[in-house]
Amino acid sequence: MRYVSTRGDDTPRRFCEILLEGLAPDGGLYLPERYPRIDAATLGRWRVLPYADLAFEILSLYIDDIPADDLRALCRRTYTRSTFGSDAIVPLRMLEPGLFVEALSNGPTLAFKDMAMQLLGALFEYELARRGERLNILGATSGDTGGAAEYAMRGKQGVQVFMLSPHGRMSPFQQAQMFSLQDANIHNIAIEGVFDDCQDIVKAVAADLDFKRRHRIGSVNSINWARLVAQVVYYFAGYFQATRSNDELVSFAVPSGNFGNVCAGHVARMMGLPIQRLIVATNENDVLDEFFKSGRYRVRAAAETRETSSPSMDISKASNFERFVCDLLQRDTVATRQLFGERVVRDGGFALDAATHARCASYGFVSGRSGHADRLATIRQVWEQQHDLIDPHTADGLKVACDLRQPGETIVVLETALPVKFSETIVEAIGQQPERPAALAGLESLPRRVEVMPADVARVKALIALHDRHA
Ligand SMILES: *Cc1c(COP(=O)(O)O)cnc(C)c1O
DSSP states (O other): OOEEETTSOOOOBOHHHHHTOOSOTTSOOEEESSOOOOOHHHHHHHTTSOHHHHHHHHHHHHOOSSOHHHHHHHHHHHSOHHHHSSTTSSOEEEEETTEEEEEOOOSTTSBTHHHHHHHHHHHHHHHHHHHTOOEEEEEEOSSHHHHHHHHHHTTOTTEEEEEEEETTTSOHHHHHHHHTOOOTTEEEEEEESOHHHHHHHHHHHHHOHHHHHHTTEEOOOTTOHHHHHHHHHHHHHHHHHHOSSTTOOEEEEEEOSSSHHHHHHHHHHHTTOOEEEEEEEEOSOOHHHHHHHHSEEEOOOGGGOOOOSSGGGOOSSOTTHHHHHHHHTTTOHHHHIIIIIIIHHHHSEEEOOHHHHHGGGGGTEEEEEOOHHHHHHHHHHHHHHHOOOOOHHHHHHHHHHHHHOOTTOOEEEEEOBOGGGGHHHHHHHHSSOOOOOGGGTTGGGSOOOOEEEESOHHHHHHHHHHHHHHO
């Protein structure tokens, strides 16, 4: 399998060449040159596989530069009961006939980002060892991504993580989760500022090409293809659990922000998984809902991006969206470049013509939006009727699934986080604290490793240089 850019760079690259990179050199996102099609016999064979072996089968269609035995071993080491809490890895539960929740958030940080990030950690360690190289991962986080990256990379050979977060602004639980890590290769840096200040520092460091090269600065952001392909696996696993035979259709409802999760659903559907609809659920930051309803993609300004009670979906632009639009334009990379490389930059967005917009439906896409009151009502209702507790992001997905569900349609709602991470909203919804997994008792009182610093690029660079020398 070879990878090409959404903006036209068609230098063929293999998986391990793009693994440690972010954007393609022309500013586009990497896509496989084609999606492998799964035939009925293969789908039948996959239905009975354990999760780790299913992951191996799917990944090996996209990765042909890691020996099969090594890749299988990486998958088996990653998707274990001890890391994800059950043999099913992504167990499905029924809310009512035809309506299911697929648990993607039983990994170490209790959010679905662990599903991909845990594999990324194993792949990074493997590839760096093979090359005899090391990597310093620099990132900015306001919540789930930073924690998932740290828990994936902790103790890994050849990798150090420098994670910037806005001082005092993450939830107490998220702070405790990240700052309690004592691994020598994990560095928490709390910046006296807001999330945008953290992100600006990351951009400034990455723009210093000499520093970047000298200290081998990398990232683990959501546009990484390896993360996306790892997420394709749980669409197959969810489908198999929700059906008895491969001629049934299933829809997925996906709480969405940067369009990474649901883009993996799009890839699964392109591979031939019998997915009826991909239901994109947004919160008040409804960039994507606006697009699927109107064909107009309008990036929001920072001041227009609202802080909500499903904070991991508070985005101003959907960074993975370019991949889907490139497919929607039937891989017209000149047109994709015009939309994302020019129109978004110059006009802050674009509007598709009616015929192109209408094609979104043939890719299965529909969308809806949820707000704070919807979230609370949905959490309360599921709690009262099923005695099942869901988190605010999953509630956005369920609310939109219920709004759009058609007679006879089977819908799997992806559970993207556990309620314990967002206890304030849970208390507001049901008047009591969510239960905490036993392993996390006393998390807030563990000793912390975090350095607080002003929003100063030079100070952050000095810290990286210091630790890089001692690596
Ligand atoms: C990241 C995240 C999302 C959004 O996923 P995207 O891939 O960015 O669309 C939704 N819910 C939770 C809990 C998340 O952490």
